[in-house]
Amino acid sequence: MNAPPSTPAGTAAQAPAEILSVTRPSPLLEPQLRAAFTLHDRLHESDPAAFAAVAPRIRGIAASGESKVSAELIASLPALEVISVMGVGYDGIDVAAARARGVMVTHTPDVLNDDVADLALALMLATARQIPLADHHVRSGQWAAAGPLPLARKMSGARLGIVGMGRIGQAIAQRAAAFNMAIAYTARSAKPGLPWRYLPSAQALAAESDFLVLITPGGAGTRHLVNAQVLAALGGSSAERGILVNVARGSVVDEAALIDALERGVIAGAGLDVFADEPRVPERLRALPQVVLAPHIGSATRATRQAMADLAQANLAAHFSGQTPPTPVPECRGHG
Numbered sequence: 052m053n054a055p056p057s058t059p060a061g062t063a064a065q066a067p068a069e070i071l072s073v074t075r076p077s078p079l080l081e082p083q084l085r086a087a088f089t090l091h092d093r094l095h096e097s098d099p100a101a102f103a104a105v106a107p108r109i110r111g112i113a114a115s116g117e118s119k120v121s122a123e124l125i126a127s128l129p130a131l132e133v134i135s136v137m138g139v140g141y142d143g144i145d146v147a148a149a150r151a152r153g154v155m156v157t158h159t160p161d162v163l164n165d166d167v168a169d170l171a172l173a174l175m176l177a178t179a180r181q182i183p184l185a186d187h188h189v190r191s192g193q194w195a196a197a198g199p200l201p202l203a204r205k206m207s208g209a210r211l212g213i214v215g216m217g218r219i220g221q222a223i224a225q226r227a228a229a230f231n232m233a234i235a236y237t238a239r240s241a242k243p244g245l246p247w248r249y250l251p252s253a254q255a256l257a258a259e260s261d262f263l264v265l266i267t268p269g270g271a272g273t274r275h276l277v278n279a280q281v282l283a284a285l286g287g288s289s290a291e292r293g294i295l296v297n298v299a300r301g302s303v304v305d306e307a308a309l310i311d312a313l314e315r316g317v318i319a320g321a322g323l324d325v326f327a328d329e330p331r332v333p334e335r336l337r338a339l340p341q342v343v344l345a346p347h348i349g350s351a352t353r354a355t356r357q358a359m360a361d362l363a364q365a366n367l368a369a370h371f372s373g374q375t376p377p378t379p380v381p382e383c384r385g386h387g
């Protein structure tokens with residue numbers, strides 16, 4: 052990786068490093084960025100001519116988990132040394148192009164595990180117990196006018212399949228254990244140290260699950276991992292069909308196949324925090340009452356976003372003081 056230039060003893064301090072934010076900076080991160088660096092907030096989009104003038108001086112990029120940093124953008128920044136992602140997922144960053152240039156990529160793992168796992172359980176419960184419908188039933192006066200809601204689905208004791216058994220997948224499994232769920236998972240490889248049953252594919256897992264929760268990275272390796280066949284397997288043949296929960300990335304699911312499966316009653320419902328083309332969500336999906344929708348809020352609590360902002364800033368600060376950043380992405384570990 053490119054080492055930041057050192058300041059010889061006795062010389063004047065260097066000017067602050069220039070950073071390009073490729074996303075609207077979090078209010079929890081922006082003051083830290085402005086205090087330590089010269090920040091160019093989305094200048095490449097708002098003023099390409101001004102961006103061309105500063106591009107040769109840009110040494111860092113501040114990004115979010117949903118940001119796109121293309122090989123083309125990286126190529127346009129000859130002094131780029133580091134990309135700091137405020138988020139654990141970095142599927143929008145062309146890490147191969149960054150590595151080829153010796154550019155360090157960092158992210159913010161672990162500090163968001165609790166929140167994303169909490170949201171997964173919340174979506175499982177909200178979908179199974181029809182919480183949004185129940186809320187509407189009371190608010191709208193239908194409870195008094197039309198009587199009780201149809202009976203819902205029991206979650207405690209049901210079979211849970213988790214697709215992706217990394218940091219967050221394990222936090223989900225730990226929570227689900229308190230609901231006496233029978234837990235199984237799939238991942239690229241079995242985890243012999245974990246107490247839960249491994250199945251070799253999403254389809255095999257879906258066939259043995261009442262709830263299927265997705266918590267893998269996005270990107271090419273997981274694109275449409277959940278397709279029509281997996282949804283058919285989740286549907287099974289019982290009267291109580293399966294429920295899909297996606298807190299991973301929209302790209303992991305074939306969204307057209309999901310909408311089709313929901314409309315035809317192949318699966319019972321879905322709880323979705325992520326979508327194929329955020330923030331655009333298909334009207335057909337929004338029209339379905341058996342679907343619970345959230346606007347990508349997995350890590351969106353004040354405490355967790357503060358921890359993510361602090362870690363994103365710590366990664367930049369470490370790099371520009373000549374140290375190895377605390378949390379490089381796996382592809383950049385050992386290259387500090």
Ligand code: NAP
Nearest residue numbers: 140215216217218219238239240267268269298299349350
């Ligand atoms: P992690 O520790 O790297 O775990 C990822 C898991 O996915 C691993 O178990 C990995 O398998 C598995 N996996 C990867 N490719 C797979 C494939 N092709 N088939 C099956 N399993 C595969 O990551 P994490 O910290 O738990 O985060 C996971 C993801 O959650 C992030 O990358 C992000 O996309 C998403 N996320 C969403 C939100 C939100 O707001 N909704 C917030 C944070 C994170 P192996 O262990 O065998 O390698």
